[in-house]
Amino acid sequence: MPKETKYWLMKSEPSSFSIDDLRAAPRQMTYWDGVRNYQARNFMRDMAIGDHVLFYHSNANPPAIVGIAKVVKTAYPDPTQFDKKDSHYDPDSEPSRPRWDMVDIKLVRKLSHPLTLDHLKKEHKLKGMVLLQKGSRLSVQPVTPQEWAHILSLG
DNA sequence: GCCAACGTTGGC
DNA sequence: GCCAACGTTGGC
Numbered sequence: 001m002p003k004e005t006k007y008w009l010m011k012s013e014p015s016s017f018s019i020d021d022l023r024a025a026p027r028q029m030t031y032w033d034g035v036r037n038y039q040a041r042n043f044m045r046d047m048a049i050g051d052h053v054l055f056y057h058s059n060a061n062p063p064a065i066v067g068i069a070k071v072v073k074t075a076y077p078d079p080t081q082f083d084k085k086d087s088h089y090d091p092d093s094e095p096s097r098p099r100w101d102m103v104d105i106k107l108v109r110k111l112s113h114p115l116t117l118d119h120l121k122k123e124h125k126l127k128g129m130v131l132l133q134k135g136s137r138l139s140v141q142p143v144t145p146q147e148w149a150h151i152l153s154l155g
Numbered sequence: 156g157c158c159a160a161c162g163t164t165g166g167c
Numbered sequence: 168g169c170c171a172a173c174g175t176t177g178g179c
Contacts (some may be wrong), residue, residue, distance in 0.1 A: 135160040
């Protein structure tokens with residue numbers, strides 16, 4: 001299998017973890033815990049080291065792509081699923097067969113100007129983006145090389 | 156705060 | 168397997 005770099009978009013609510021939090025983090029890295037959606041989890045399991053990530057602020061004003069990151073550690077069990085005190089605790093997940101994974105990402109750069117959802121919607125070349133599909137709520141989603149290139153050209 | 160769209164759960 | 172009820176997401 002040829003190794004191909006893949007592209008992704010990951011959503012975070014800035015009130016819980018923002019691009020500035022990532023920038024301020026040790027080594028500008030973070031683990032992406034709390035994903036509790038099978039489709040999003042499966043996408044994380046598809047990630048390889050070096051894959052490119054768009055960092056998106058959801059539930060924000062305005063919602064926008066605010067930075068670029070890359071995958072620095074592939075999927076491994078998310079410990080919060082076993083933590084009874086954590087809001088993401090999953091009593092049905094067996095430690096011998098963890099149900100939920102996370103990856104580590106590292107900041108590449110924060111965009112000087114966020115690319116707002118409103119702006120993205122106006123780009124015909126981005127019409128097919130998962131992010132822009134009606135009712136799309138996936139917190140981890142694939143981005144095509146063409147979409148990636150176009151988004152970077154906007155910045 | 157509202158609510159549409161979606162995913163999950165559980166009774167049958 | 169169906170589907171109503173419920174919880175969550177996330178734009179507005």
